[in-house]
Amino acid sequence: MTGHLKSWPFVLALSIISAPIVLMYSYLFIDTITNSPPGSFIPHEFTLEHWRFLWETRPGKPSIWRVTLNSFLFASSSCLVVLVVSSTAGYVLSRLNVPGRAFFLAGVMVLHAFPAVTLIVAIFLVLQMVGLYNSLIGVILVKAAIDMPLGIWIMKGFYDTVPWEIEMAGIADGASRFTVWRKLVLPQVKPGLFALGLFAFLLGWSEFILPQVLAPGGDVQVLSVYLAGLIADDNNFDMAMFKSVGLFYIAPVLILFLFFQKYLMNIYGGGTKG
Amino acid sequence: MRILLDHFSKSFGSVRVIDDMTLEIKDGEMLALLGPSGCGKSTTLFAICGIHKVTSGRILFGDRDVTNVSSQERNVGVVFQSYALYPHMTVRENIAFPLRIRSLPEAEIKRLVNEMAGLVHIGSLLDRRPAELSGGQQQRVALARALVRRPNVLLLDEPLANLDAKLRLEMRSEIRRIQLETGITAILVTHDQVEAMSMCDRIAIMNNGQIIQIATPQEMYRNPRTAFVAGFLGNPPIAFIDAVARDGMLAVENADIRLPIPREADRVPEGTPVVVGIRPENLGTEGDAAIRGRVSFIETQGRENLYDITLANGKVLRSIQRVRDDVSLHDEVEWRVRSDQLFLFAQNGERL
Amino acid sequence: MSASRDIVEAAAVPAGAAAASAHPPRWRAGWLNSSRGLGLILLMPALVLVVLFFLMPVVLTGVFAFTNMSTATGISGGTYQVTPGALRELADRHGMDELAEKLGQPSFVVDEQGLKALEEMGIEPAIIADLREGHLGETHASRREFERMLRDLPERPDTRTVKRISGEFSRSLANSRFSSRESLLAAAEGVDPELTEEEKTALVQATYTGWVWTADNFRRMASSRDTVRILLNTIFFVATTLIIFNTAFAMLLAITTHYIPERPAGIFRIIWFLPRISPAVIYVLLWKWFAWDTGFLSAFLDNFGIRPRNWMLDTAANAWFFVIVINGFVGASMGMVIFSSAIKAIPESLFHAASVDGAYRWQQVRHIILPQLKWPILFVTCYQTLSLLTSIEQTLLATDGGPGGATEIWSLAIYHTALNNYAGNLQYGYGAAMALVLVVIGIVLSLIYLRVFNYRALVAKPRIEL
Numbered sequence A: 001m002t003g004h005l006k007s008w009p010f011v012l013a014l015s016i017i018s019a020p021i022v023l024m025y026s027y028l029f030i031d032t033i034t035n036s037p038p039g040s041f042i043p044h045e046f047t048l049e050h051w052r053f054l055w056e057t058r059p060g061k062p063s064i065w066r067v068t069l070n071s072f073l074f075a076s077s078s079c080l081v082v083l084v085v086s087s088t089a090g091y092v093l094s095r096l097n098v099p100g101r102a103f104f105l106a107g108v109m110v111l112h113a114f115p116a117v118t119l120i121v122a123i124f125l126v127l128q129m130v131g132l133y134n135s136l137i138g139v140i141l142v143k144a145a146i147d148m149p150l151g152i153w154i155m156k157g158f159y160d161t162v163p164w165e166i167e168m169a170g171i172a173d174g175a176s177r178f179t180v181w182r183k184l185v186l187p188q189v190k191p192g193l194f195a196l197g198l199f200a201f202l203l204g205w206s207e208f209i210l211p212q213v214l215a216p217g218g219d220v221q222v223l224s225v226y227l228a229g230l231i232a233d234d235n236n237f238d239m240a241m242f243k244s245v246g247l248f249y250i251a252p253v254l255i256l257f258l259f260f261q262k263y264l265m266n267i268y269g270g271g272t273k274g
Numbered sequence B: 001m002r003i004l005l006d007h008f009s010k011s012f013g014s015v016r017v018i019d020d021m022t023l024e025i026k027d028g029e030m031l032a033l034l035g036p037s038g039c040g041k042s043t044t045l046f047a048i049c050g051i052h053k054v055t056s057g058r059i060l061f062g063d064r065d066v067t068n069v070s071s072q073e074r075n076v077g078v079v080f081q082s083y084a085l086y087p088h089m090t091v092r093e094n095i096a097f098p099l100r101i102r103s104l105p106e107a108e109i110k111r112l113v114n115e116m117a118g119l120v121h122i123g124s125l126l127d128r129r130p131a132e133l134s135g136g137q138q139q140r141v142a143l144a145r146a147l148v149r150r151p152n153v154l155l156l157d158e159p160l161a162n163l164d165a166k167l168r169l170e171m172r173s174e175i176r177r178i179q180l181e182t183g184i185t186a187i188l189v190t191h192d193q194v195e196a197m198s199m200c201d202r203i204a205i206m207n208n209g210q211i212i213q214i215a216t217p218q219e220m221y222r223n224p225r226t227a228f229v230a231g232f233l234g235n236p237p238i239a240f241i242d243a244v245a246r247d248g249m250l251a252v253e254n255a256d257i258r259l260p261i262p263r264e265a266d267r268v269p270e271g272t273p274v275v276v277g278i279r280p281e282n283l284g285t286e287g288d289a290a291i292r293g294r295v296s297f298i299e300t301q302g303r304e305n306l307y308d309i310t311l312a313n314g315k316v317l318r319s320i321q322r323v324r325d326d327v328s329l330h331d332e333v334e335w336r337v338r339s340d341q342l343f344l345f346a347q348n349g350e351r352l
Numbered sequence C: 001m002s003a004s005r006d007i008v009e010a011a012a013v014p015a016g017a018a019a020a021s022a023h024p025p026r027w028r029a030g031w032l033n034s035s036r037g038l039g040l041i042l043l044m045p046a047l048v049l050v051v052l053f054f055l056m057p058v059v060l061t062g063v064f065a066f067t068n069m070s071t072a073t074g075i076s077g078g079t080y081q082v083t084p085g086a087l088r089e090l091a092d093r094h095g096m097d098e099l100a101e102k103l104g105q106p107s108f109v110v111d112e113q114g115l116k117a118l119e120e121m122g123i124e125p126a127i128i129a130d131l132r133e134g135h136l137g138e139t140h141a142s143r144r145e146f147e148r149m150l151r152d153l154p155e156r157p158d159t160r161t162v163k164r165i166s167g168e169f170s171r172s173l174a175n176s177r178f179s180s181r182e183s184l185l186a187a188a189e190g191v192d193p194e195l196t197e198e199e200k201t202a203l204v205q206a207t208y209t210g211w212v213w214t215a216d217n218f219r220r221m222a223s224s225r226d227t228v229r230i231l232l233n234t235i236f237f238v239a240t241t242l243i244i245f246n247t248a249f250a251m252l253l254a255i256t257t258h259y260i261p262e263r264p265a266g267i268f269r270i271i272w273f274l275p276r277i278s279p280a281v282i283y284v285l286l287w288k289w290f291a292w293d294t295g296f297l298s299a300f301l302d303n304f305g306i307r308p309r310n311w312m313l314d315t316a317a318n319a320w321f322f323v324i325v326i327n328g329f330v331g332a333s334m335g336m337v338i339f340s341s342a343i344k345a346i347p348e349s350l351f352h353a354a355s356v357d358g359a360y361r362w363q364q365v366r367h368i369i370l371p372q373l374k375w376p377i378l379f380v381t382c383y384q385t386l387s388l389l390t391s392i393e394q395t396l397l398a399t400d401g402g403p404g405g406a407t408e409i410w411s412l413a414i415y416h417t418a419l420n421n422y423a424g425n426l427q428y429g430y431g432a433a434m435a436l437v438l439v440v441i442g443i444v445l446s447l448i449y450l451r452v453f454n455y456r457a458l459v460a461k462p463r464i465e466l
């Protein structure tokens, strides 16, 4: 921070351009617990009626708790798969002398930049053929595969920072390369695993298009698909209720984000770099 | 255990880093690998402990050829410059790690760890983590971890480089003490000649991937084989001046200095250009040859002073003498040097 | 030397240490210790996922692109159905009107096969004999005609028997279904024994209901006016969003937050991260609330006498505005983070020097900050081009390509063609062909991206040679 000009013009300008976002997110909270007179946005009464969906299941829709459980299973399983795959593959790409390592690394970068959504038609047909269409397993694997390149990339970055001497010492101490990885190196990249895990969980929690296409059925519906279904249903237009479901859905994201924003911003900035 | 590098070479891709090195380390001895940065000291060390494969040649531990034996089976203790302690483990777990890998019984591990901690004087630190230790303490832990499984050989890669001056002095004698107490064969990699001379039984001096000379510190100091060795040992370092053999004497061009040819030097043909090395402690008030110059710099070191004298041809010699009141800056002086303490080198650096 | 020997003898060498060296390290299987073995094992999960969900889909996208798979054909094999449509195709495309007519007409043929069936049914043998002797080989064009003939037989069969008999001689193919090519052809030869090879092929082709290999998808794509419109939409969308938001606006955010104290800067960064971190469904819902006809914007503008309306979908221009802003706000945060860290990396002294020179802030920006952002900008541009090209969620949820297809972009068109549309006829093959275009663009762009970010520099040689 340098400069001889005052910073308030910048604060003012930023405030103005940020106003729509602030407004939208503020009303995401306000509208869920209040009613406003028609045509006005100043609430005149407090109410919890918009949260009915928590205890009343609409006919033809799955229960919100079922859907939440699905979302949680979906996000945490795909996060787990991403963690396992990235922590192993990232280590190989960072440290081990395997044939085709450079090629694979280039591949990861291509995949990372690669538009996975374009593959969705083929994936949709494949899942139908192998019978994993409309199952959580199928969509979890697809989601994990799509997040994997970024995960490998991030973990490689973390492994790169572990000093070689630690591994050399481990080997001289008599540990096999597997033990060295498992017992000596993996504990050093715990912050990386944590950050990636958090990130992958949020990606899974927020995912919409994959479950929408690959697992839209009532039994396996996740929150995003459920909410989109509510919104798309023209017969029951109730913005405050949508927002309540939305707030219910986004709350974990916001909480995790506020607590761990440094980690997450770094991943968005640094993790995608290079 | 005796270690033998037999015609060992190492290349990275097309770059030959070590070229046909043969080096024997005797059982129980501590050998210094001394050389400038990038000369291949660490590479040699990594080859001995098996982290690098050798390109050609053999490595023998005792009579056993370990060239193709994996690092884990060589049982080599290594102490790195960065100590390479495992940060997520306590000191106790760090030292126990090599034993755990070998699946020793817990009671045995506990006993060995305690004994080793006692030997390196860190008994009270066992439950700390490496980040909570000073540099010297970390160094001791690294030593304990390397020694606890009774390795065939102890390799130390610049173990003192990260310590401050005072700790370095302390650890110098500590490492030597521990090496002597355990009687282990050890190789110390360093580019600090003081370390090498003060800690080791013998020094192997390296340059550009080759061993130039192996000798005891005394022998090497007194009798360097090349100008490189002479220049590497000694602090303040030796000074070199060019001269030409003329009329059985060594004439320094444009400086009006004539030095006698040392007796042990080979016959030097008339007109041969040579390099004369003069150690600072040998230039002073005694000797059979005179050197004239002007005092251009005086560095006070307490008990002694270091004088730079600039010759008529611009070359600078150094002299270290007890503090003298009769010499001050810019004085013209005529000091003396003993001809048997001159080192005579050919232009290519070989000793004559 | 001898002195040190004495010390060794006298020293309290840890007595048990010798025992430690007696135990060799415990060995797991060798492959856990070699770089290659362990490397391949640890790489295996990633390789499996890559093969299953990247390589195979890429290849299959290519394969499916050359089929006419759709909801109508199904994705597994089909059957052979002689529908009116199939017969029309036989007539129109292959010029075999006669054959089509023959196959389409109900025809009744008195043949041995039918007579045998009658015998088995236990029809009066006299009737069978009459038919065999007087009518074998006859063909009747309609049921009515055939049944009249039956009634006129000397035995005068009753109506029920007539119906039973006529059923056995019906040799029409219209609206019948065959599970294999052979059974179709056998039946067709029953109607017209002189089928040529050419006619057989045409018949099989016209009646097959499963998918077939074809390059029609690409021909259709090349000639369709929709393609051009969608392509232009896509280019407009990517270029505008990229230039306005992902780079320029992101840079504005990065630079302005750089010039204000850390605390408010942090708050603004969090605010601008919300669109990225929020699930798309909610984020777009908030925009809908903002732009809805009973939403914030309408209510606000109502005060100025502007009629409330659904601003997001009322005109093509407004729809584009919202699509670009919605996508742009998400994209801006990535640029913001990357540019911010690049600006942070500029040495303080450069700024100080510039202040001393009396350079104004915009000059600082021009001469110090912007030059340092060259690579980050290139990176963001490369990366975001690809993400925008394939972004779908926000646009799908916001306008769904509307109004009237005005904001239909390529990725969304794929979705609508192959995965979800109102008509319910999902054209997988055509969708795959459209996706293939993106796959190719994706591969090309990411190869360029690899070139630009010389990845080889990132592949350090392993320092442990095991």
Ligand SMILES: Nc1ncnc2c1ncn2[C@@H]1O[C@H](COP(=O)(O)OP(=O)(O)OP(=O)(O)O)[C@@H](O)[C@H]1O
Pocket: B012, B015, B017, B035, B036, B037, B038, B039, B040, B041, B042, B043, B044, B191, C461, C463
């Ligand atoms: N993996 C490698 N690939 C290529 N060249 C290498 C590699 N490792 C070392 N070298 C080169 O080999 C030479 C010797 O390196 P080495 O690390 O043995 O030097 P050193 O004597 O230990 O130096 P220092 O005192 O700086 O540690 C150097 O020129 C170095 O650049």
Ligand SMILES: [Mg+2]
Pocket: B041, B042, B043, B157
């Ligand atoms: Mg080194």
